[in-house]
Amino acid sequence: MLALLCPTCSSPNVQKLDLFWKALPAESPLRATYAPPDEVASQVLLALVATLAGIGVMVSGAILLGLLVAVGGMVFGVVNHAGVERYRVQLADWAAAKLCLACEGLF
Numbered sequence: 001m002l003a004l005l006c007p008t009c010s011s012p013n014v015q016k017l018d019l020f021w022k023a024l025p026a027e028s029p030l031r032a033t034y035a036p037p038d039e040v041a042s043q044v045l046l047a048l049v050a051t052l053a054g055i056g057v058m059v060s061g062a063i064l065l066g067l068l069v070a071v072g073g074m075v076f077g078v079v080n081h082a083g084v085e086r087y088r089v090q091l092a093d094w095a096a097a098k099l100c101l102a103c104e105g106l107f
């Protein structure tokens with residue numbers, strides 16, 4: 001490893017966080033502390049189905065109920081998409097993070 005120093009304590013004893021975490025034994029209590037962010041699954045299909053179902057209900061006559069279901073499906077899709085994007089950013093940050101083994105600082 002290149003001369004990578006901890007910005008907090010200047011220790012050269014620095015490791016990539018993802019490699020450190022993967023090397024931890026399964027029973028290590030540190031696994032929870034340094035774990036990657038929880039995955040947010042994409043539910044695009046579910047949102048699409050709800051929206052289409054709402055449109056279907058609307059066409060069948062129950063306009064207000066159908067509108068509610070369709071809008072609910074769209075809102076759910078937008079919220080879910082934002083969650084997936086946030087997860088991707090957090091995972092990239094986690095994968096790029098370095099851990100100082102001297103002062104336990106993350107940077």
Ligand SMILES: [Zn+2]
Binds near residue numbers: 011
């Ligand atoms: Zn340090």
